[in-house]
Amino acid sequence: MQVHRRISMKIREVADSVFHHGSQSTPSPAEMAQQTEQEKEFIAHFSDVQRPLPPGEVAQNPRNKELGKSSKGLSVRDFELVRTLGTGTFARVWLVRLASPAEEDRDKVFALKVLRKVEVIKLKQVDHVNHERSILADVAGHPFITTLITSFSDHDSLYMLLDYCPGGEVFSYLRKAKRFDENTSRFYAAEIVLILEFLHEREGVAYRDLKPENLLLDAEGHIKLVDFGFAKRLGNSERRRSFGRGFVDKKSGETYTLCGTPEYLAPEVIQSKGHTTAVDWWALGILIYEFLTGYPPFWNSNPIEIYKQIVSKPVHFPTEPAISPEAKDIIRQFCTVDRSKRLGNISGGAARVKEHPFFKGVVWEDVYYRKYRGPIIPPIRYPGDAQCFDTYPDEKVGREVYSDELKRKWEDHFKDF
Amino acid sequence: MSHSSESLDVIESLKKEILETNPTDLLQFCANYFTRLLELERSQFLSSTKSQKPNMSGSTFPGRFGTHSNPFGGDGGNISQQVASGPISKVMEEDESDTITSPTTPNFGFKAGGSTFGPPFGGDASGEGPPSSFKAADGFPSQYGMGRRTSVSAESLNPTAASNDNWSPPYHHKTGEQLERLKKSISGNFLFSHLDDEQSAQVLGALVEKAIPAKGIKVITQGDEGDYFYVVEKGSFVVYVNKSGSLQPGPGGLGDEVATIEPGGSFGELALMYNAPRAATVMSAEAGCTLWALDRITFRRILMDSTFQRRRLYESFLEEVPLLASLTKYERSKIADALETQKFPAGTTIIKEGDAGEAFFLLESGEAEAYKNGTQNPVKQYTKGDYFGELALLNDAPRAASVVSKTEVKVATLGKDGFQRLLGPVESIMRRTKYDEGVEEIDPLHKK
Numbered sequence: 001m002q003v004h005r006r007i008s009m010k011i012r013e014v015a016d017s018v019f020h021h022g023s024q025s026t027p028s029p030a031e032m033a034q035q036t037e038q039e040k041e042f043i044a045h046f047s048d049v050q051r052p053l054p055p056g057e058v059a060q061n062p063r064n065k066e067l068g069k070s071s072k073g074l075s076v077r078d079f080e081l082v083r084t085l086g087t088g089t090f091a092r093v094w095l096v097r098l099a100s101p102a103e104e105d106r107d108k109v110f111a112l113k114v115l116r117k118v119e120v121i122k123l124k125q126v127d128h129v130n131h132e133r134s135i136l137a138d139v140a141g142h143p144f145i146t147t148l149i150t151s152f153s154d155h156d157s158l159y160m161l162l163d164y165c166p167g168g169e170v171f172s173y174l175r176k177a178k179r180f181d182e183n184t185s186r187f188y189a190a191e192i193v194l195i196l197e198f199l200h201e202r203e204g205v206a207y208r209d210l211k212p213e214n215l216l217l218d219a220e221g222h223i224k225l226v227d228f229g230f231a232k233r234l235g236n237s238e239r240r241r242s243f244g245r246g247f248v249d250k251k252s253g254e255t256y257t258l259c260g261t262p263e264y265l266a267p268e269v270i271q272s273k274g275h276t277t278a279v280d281w282w283a284l285g286i287l288i289y290e291f292l293t294g295y296p297p298f299w300n301s302n303p304i305e306i307y308k309q310i311v312s313k314p315v316h317f318p319t320e321p322a323i324s325p326e327a328k329d330i331i332r333q334f335c336t337v338d339r340s341k342r343l344g345n346i347s348g349g350a351a352r353v354k355e356h357p358f359f360k361g362v363v364w365e366d367v368y369y370r371k372y373r374g375p376i377i378p379p380i381r382y383p384g385d386a387q388c389f390d391t392y393p394d395e396k397v398g399r400e401v402y403s404d405e406l407k408r409k410w411e412d413h414f415k416d417f
Numbered sequence: 418m419s420h421s422s423e424s425l426d427v428i429e430s431l432k433k434e435i436l437e438t439n440p441t442d443l444l445q446f447c448a449n450y451f452t453r454l455l456e457l458e459r460s461q462f463l464s465s466t467k468s469q470k471p472n473m474s475g476s477t478f479p480g481r482f483g484t485h486s487n488p489f490g491g492d493g494g495n496i497s498q499q500v501a502s503g504p505i506s507k508v509m510e511e512d513e514s515d516t517i518t519s520p521t522t523p524n525f526g527f528k529a530g531g532s533t534f535g536p537p538f539g540g541d542a543s544g545e546g547p548p549s550s551f552k553a554a555d556g557f558p559s560q561y562g563m564g565r566r567t568s569v570s571a572e573s574l575n576p577t578a579a580s581n582d583n584w585s586p587p588y589h590h591k592t593g594e595q596l597e598r599l600k601k602s603i604s605g606n607f608l609f610s611h612l613d614d615e616q617s618a619q620v621l622g623a624l625v626e627k628a629i630p631a632k633g634i635k636v637i638t639q640g641d642e643g644d645y646f647y648v649v650e651k652g653s654f655v656v657y658v659n660k661s662g663s664l665q666p667g668p669g670g671l672g673d674e675v676a677t678i679e680p681g682g683s684f685g686e687l688a689l690m691y692n693a694p695r696a697a698t699v700m701s702a703e704a705g706c707t708l709w710a711l712d713r714i715t716f717r718r719i720l721m722d723s724t725f726q727r728r729r730l731y732e733s734f735l736e737e738v739p740l741l742a743s744l745t746k747y748e749r750s751k752i753a754d755a756l757e758t759q760k761f762p763a764g765t766t767i768i769k770e771g772d773a774g775e776a777f778f779l780l781e782s783g784e785a786e787a788y789k790n791g792t793q794n795p796v797k798q799y800t801k802g803d804y805f806g807e808l809a810l811l812n813d814a815p816r817a818a819s820v821v822s823k824t825e826v827k828v829a830t831l832g833k834d835g836f837q838r839l840l841g842p843v844e845s846i847m848r849r850t851k852y853d854e855g856v857e858e859i860d861p862l863h864k865k
């Protein structure tokens with residue numbers, strides 16, 4: 001306890017001196033170097049205090065407020081890029097270590113998500129990466145969400161420094177096991193319910209890309225949700241009304257985007273009937289189905305065929321494996337086209353989900369405080385062990401450059417990093 | 418859960434199964450269904466009593482009290498018990514000897530047993546494929562692509578009403594006959610079938626004619642980015658798919674001919690959702706063809722603008738209803754989301770005096786009047802933005818008056834059950850604000 005208090009105070013001090021340096025004139029090279037050292041110390045110790053805070057305190061906590069801020073002195077040269085952990089449509093995520101670390105920080109590792117500005121512009125994700133950065137900063141400290149430690153940028157890339165989730169993707173375990181049993185599925189589903197409750201009801205955020213590929217495991221086998229690339233603040237969030245923590249969606253106002261992953265898209269997204277937090281509950285139904293059977297309920301090699309099924313067909317269960325009536329029921333209730341009948345969206349919200357017979361016997365407090373043991377404990381041999389991750393080919397060479405012309409037009413949009 | 422609701426659940430799921438399978442012999446199907454259910458429950462009961470036994474004798478699971486069973490199976494104190502049920506356990510059994518105990522395994526006051534699951538990629542220590550027990554997983558669709566799925570995203574759009582530009586959809590004139598044909602060819606398409614009359618009219622208006630004068634012109638090219646959807650007006654087109662995923666140079670680069678599209682047919686619909694590589698090459702098969710084309714931005718803007726405007730309208734209407742004054746903005750937007758549009762011709766009785774009230778109505782356009790039995794003249798007039806029948810949300814009292822459309826009207830409506838599903842009982846919402854006036858005074862039908 002004593003130790004914790006001391007460390008957290010130290011972090012506060014460091015953070016204060018690092019991030020609140022006022023608006024003095026450009027710092028001298030020496031000051032910059034010192035700044036960088038302080039920031040390195042901050043990131044090396046960010047995870048020293050680890051007990052989950054109650055959901056209501058996550059956003060208020062002083063330490064968490066320091067997390068996710070844009071860095072002044074760090075650059076990619078302060079890190080050693082060890083290997084690729086994953087790639088997506090927009091980004092490549094690296095396992096990194098501090099370059100020339102202090103002796104006691106040698107085994108400190110992180111995940112660095114790198115987005116190339118040209119790609120971001122070309123794929124029309126400028127608004128999305130800004131939302132990703134700012135929402136991640138707001139939710140930093142939640143036990144089941146990956147922590148954004150800090151962010152920075154250079155001439156052609158944007159960087160988000162995240163806590164490293166060494167267990168790898170739930171996707172990999174699922175494909176290897178073919179399917180999960182109901183207890184395993186229930187465990188992950190329960191942690192996701194708490195994530196959605198927090199995002200929807202406390203933060204007014206819709207996540208919009210739930211799938212096994214975006215669920216990672218930490219060293220203890222608990223869920224860490226990554227990839228907030230499509231997360232969206234809804235204009236009518238409770239939080240916005242009552243607190244307001246600097247998040248008017250600058251200039252963009254209300255925007256609409258069709259986004260997600262084909263197999264997991266809710267019918268209202270496909271038919272552009274507006275999307276709310278209800279899309280995440282639909283996706284959770286798809287996810288539990290995929291956990292239990294090994295494949296999603298609607299699939300086809302042609303996405304158009306997937307969409308046709310999603311808007312018109314009820315979820316059908318195979319005879320093998322046998323799925324319990326409770327599991328079938330919760331899946332059907334999530335995957336209900338009519339949003340005024342969809343579990344999670346109807347009155348009671350997440351509380352109603354928690355009461356569903358599928359979760360019978362679950363003590364939700366214990367889920368939140370990580371007292372249940374993860375059904376899969378990732379075999380991690382040392383802090384930077386990445387054996388739970390697939391390997392990826394190197395980046396293609398001869399990539400498009402971020403030209404001066406692009407820079408003139410877009411640089412201002414990236415200033416939050 | 419009470420008995421009656423449990424048996425209702427059983428009936429409900431039987432109903433769903435029937436709808437899904439559409440059996441020819443209904444009685445036999447039901448008989449089989451119940452036999453299966455019984456079997457399942459018994460076997461579950463048997464296996465659960467077996468695996469619970471060790472739990473009963475002194476589980477040390479934190480935060481739980483001895484006699485409860487762990488809803489996630491197993492019990493943290495002893496890994497070998499976890500292995501006792503389900504397909505996962507097989508993986509654990511086979512991998513256990515191969516894996517290395519994680520030094521970081523947590524310790525919540527009980528003995529941590531090390532890894533229960535090998536690294537998903539085999540890793541240095543184990544080096545193998547999927548465990549043999551899964552090789553012939555029955556019922557697993559062999560065609561299912563098991564790869565990682567990446568996300569898709571269209572461009573973000575600002576609703577016109579919320580931004581400063583005054584965009585309006587392009588309009589290209591068409592003859593009545595052309596319109597009919599177009600309507601017919603898109604009516605069955607899932608991207609169009611749910612549009613309302615206005616949206617549909619705007620979309621049809623926005624389709625633009627595109628002449629394809631010669632034979633052999635590639636309208637879309639496999640692998641290229643796609644922004645347009647096409648309907649064939651005249652002539653015919655051939656569809657080619659190259660197995661490599663994109664058009665290749667040289668003879669045979671088109672790939673296999675897979676289909677022909679005739680007038681009334683359409684192609685390229687995925688482009689209306691987001692920019693994705695074209696899945697095929699489509700080429701004109703004769704000279705003098707004509708197409709109708711629609712681009713994604715126009716299509717999505719039409720849909721988004723009308724959805725957005727309607728929501729705004731509904732939300733502002735709802736703000737005016739005193740009964741709903743205590744709703745938060747979030748709740749109002751949920752209701753706005755759930756409102757359904759209905760149209761009635763002039764002279765329709767929308768609600769009838771004396772009937773049990775079941776839904777409430779917002780008048781979106783047109784005019785309506787309220788009548789009471791025994792009076793000749795209307796007791797109230799309704800115009801755009803007015804509402805009626807909201808007392809139905811509160812109680813089952815019969816309608817206090819009839820409401821009849823004076824012109825053609827468009828209303829947005831929501832039933833009591835829908836309202837309660839979304840927000841819970843109205844009484845509790847009412848209790849949030851103290852009403853000094855009696856409920857009667859809130860109902861416009863009771864105003865003189």
Ligand SMILES: Nc1ncnc2c1ncn2[C@@H]1O[C@H](COP(=O)(O)OP(=O)(O)OP(=O)(O)O)[C@@H](O)[C@H]1O
Nearest residue numbers: 086087088089090091093111162164165226227568
């Ligand atoms: N904090 C982390 N620790 C370890 N691995 C991570 C972390 N964050 C991301 N990854 C890995 O990198 C992959 C890609 O990251 P992410 O999903 O954020 O990228 P993306 O380009 O936005 O993907 P998508 O195509 O799903 O939109 C993840 O699926 C995961 O395997």
Ligand SMILES: [Mg+2]
Nearest residue numbers: 088213214227
């Ligand atoms: Mg991802």
